[in-house]
Amino acid sequence: MRKLKLIWDFRGPAALKTAQHHEIHLKEYIRMQNLDIEIxxxxxxxxxxxxxFLVMDESQMKPIRDALKPHRGQVYQNQ
Structure with a gap:
């Protein structure tokens, strides 16, 4: 199964702190929706x-994309 990476971009002097805070909310959403997302x-x-960012199976993408409205996405390359 192909994995997709949904990405939220943050720019400006507070970009890192904002991205770190956004990741907290992504983890909360994953937990509240009982999703099998680990990355x-x-x-x-x-x-x-x-x-x-978060990484999920392609089959999970549409409802998560529609709910969380990422700025962009790409095929996940395991590094």
Whole structure:
């Protein structure tokens, strides 16, 4: 099964802190919806751009995308 990474972009001087806070809410949503999602995270792309993300099976994507409205998505490459 293909995995997808849903991504929320945050920009500006508080981007990292905002992304870290957003990840807390993603984990709360996963727990409240009893979803089988184990991969979430935060990445810093530059001083002024950070992302929060979660990774799920492609079959789970549509209802999660519609509920959480990510900025973008991509096929997950296990690193």
């Amino acid at each position: 979430t995270g935060v990445e810093t792309l530059s001083d002024m751009h950070s992302i929060a």
